[in-house]
Amino acid sequence: MSIYLDYNATAPLKAEVREAMMALPLLPYNPSSLHRFGREARKRVEEARARLLTYVEGEGYRLVFTGSGTEANNLALKGLQGYKVMASAIEHVSVLKSCEQAEIIPVDSQGVVDMVMLESMLAHETAPTLVSVMLANNETGVIQPVAEITALAHHYGALVHCDAVQGLGKIMVDMAALRLDMLTVSAHKCGGPQGIGALILRRNLHLAATLTGGGQEQGFRAGTENVAAIIGFAAALPAREQQKHEQERLAKLQWKLEKALEGKAVIFGHTAPRIPGTSLIAMPGVSSETQLIAFDLHGIALSSGSACSSGRVTVSHVLLAMGVAPELAGSVVRVSMGAGTTEDEIEKFIGIWMMLYEKRT
Numbered sequence: 039m040s041i042y043l044d045y046n047a048t049a050p051l052k053a054e055v056r057e058a059m060m061a062l063p064l065l066p067y068n069p070s071s072l073h074r075f076g077r078e079a080r081k082r083v084e085e086a087r088a089r090l091l092t093y094v095e096g097e098g099y100r101l102v103f104t105g106s107g108t109e110a111n112n113l114a115l116k117g118l119q120g121y122k123v124m125a126s127a128i129e130h131v132s133v134l135k136s137c138e139q140a141e142i143i144p145v146d147s148q149g150v151v152d153m154v155m156l157e158s159m160l161a162h163e164t165a166p167t168l169v170s171v172m173l174a175n176n177e178t179g180v181i182q183p184v185a186e187i188t189a190l191a192h193h194y195g196a197l198v199h200c201d202a203v204q205g206l207g208k209i210m211v212d213m214a215a216l217r218l219d220m221l222t223v224s225a226h227k228c229g230g231p232q233g234i235g236a237l238i239l240r241r242n243l244h245l246a247a248t249l250t251g252g253g254q255e256q257g258f259r260a261g262t263e264n265v266a267a268i269i270g271f272a273a274a275l276p277a278r279e280q281q282k283h284e285q286e287r288l289a290k291l292q293w294k295l296e297k298a299l300e301g302k303a304v305i306f307g308h309t310a311p312r313i314p315g316t317s318l319i320a321m322p323g324v325s326s327e328t329q330l331i332a333f334d335l336h337g338i339a340l341s342s343g344s345a346c347s348s349g350r351v352t353v354s355h356v357l358l359a360m361g362v363a364p365e366l367a368g369s370v371v372r373v374s375m376g377a378g379t380t381e382d383e384i385e386k387f388i389g390i391w392m393m394l395y396e397k398r399t
């Protein structure tokens with residue numbers, strides 16, 4: 039038995055994505071070549087670019103393919119020079135480490151950006167400013183009020199970057215309605231291949247390239263494009279109706295899970311809007327590591343929500359920013375569901391969680 043409940047770490051490759059990518063590596067596809075293979079590659083890359091832009095309602099914006107969401111965040115934050123950055127306390131490390139001098143925007147106990155503080159920070163700032171706030175948090179799933187943030191930031195003349203890596207393919211991402219200046223996306227959180235992301239930005243924005251060389255990607259990101267991954271990225275985007283249906287299905291599973299643990303578990307951000315299928319659950323008194331090992335022994339793959347590249351469990355900066363005590367923050371597991379998750383799997387998770395809960399000392 040193997041149950042995968044770690045979709046926010048990476049989602050399994052969708053069958054249609056694999057199919058779209060399979061034939062391609064056999065062809066000598068370099069979009070910069072002038073011969074027929076090169077022209078065909080260029081056509082396929084531009085079709086994928088257009089599909090992604092349409093999907094995020096980003097017609098009129100510029101899309102730069104990158105090697106990951108991490109790279110897109112680096113390009114947005116390091117590339118926009120001469121700006122002061124304000125970033126929320128719960129951003130992904132790829133944002134926080136790209137702007138170490140940033141002023142940090144606090145969040146409330148539900149993990150939602152404090153709009154009063156943001157307004158005060160913007161009102162006191164005289165330098166050109168970029169605000170960076172994510173669409174949905176990878177640990178809690180909490181959705182940020184991005185439309186309100188852009189309205190406020192624009193009122194004070196600031197630009198807004200949004201890391202939508204955990205939103206794409208799960209909830210509606212509408213750049214035009216959100217009036218964003220820059221948006222980061224990544225393929226592997228929604229069933230596409232790993233190692234491909236994109237930064238979407240307004241055409242009048244000038245960024246210094248973080249990778250220089252042959253001038254690919256309109257001069258924003260040098261290096262031969264990963265054609266197969268780009269095609270796979272576009273193929274991963276679900277049809278609107280399918281996405282809506284899946285959103286409703288996962289919301290029901292999430293409700294079932296959280297209802298079963300009511301009164302025993304602490305669920306973070308539970309009164310805020312969240313992406314369906316993500317629950318960050320504390321079992322007070324039992325460390326994340328103990329829980330993760332026990333679930334793994336029972337064939338359930340989860341994470342604590344803050345696993346770093348070393349594979350060690352660290353206390354989440356997101357929970358600390360929400361004012362959660364370190365002991366409680368150290369007793370969480372994150373359930374993140376996706377297309378393959380079934381009701382039966384959630385029932386098994388509940389059964390094992392209850393067993394661990396009963397056995398705790």
Ligand code: PLP
Nearest residue numbers: 106107108130176201203204224
């Ligand atoms: N931003 C968020 C919110 C994420 O959850 C992640 C991945 O965990 C990233 C950025 C980085 O994306 P990638 O894995 O494509 O570098």
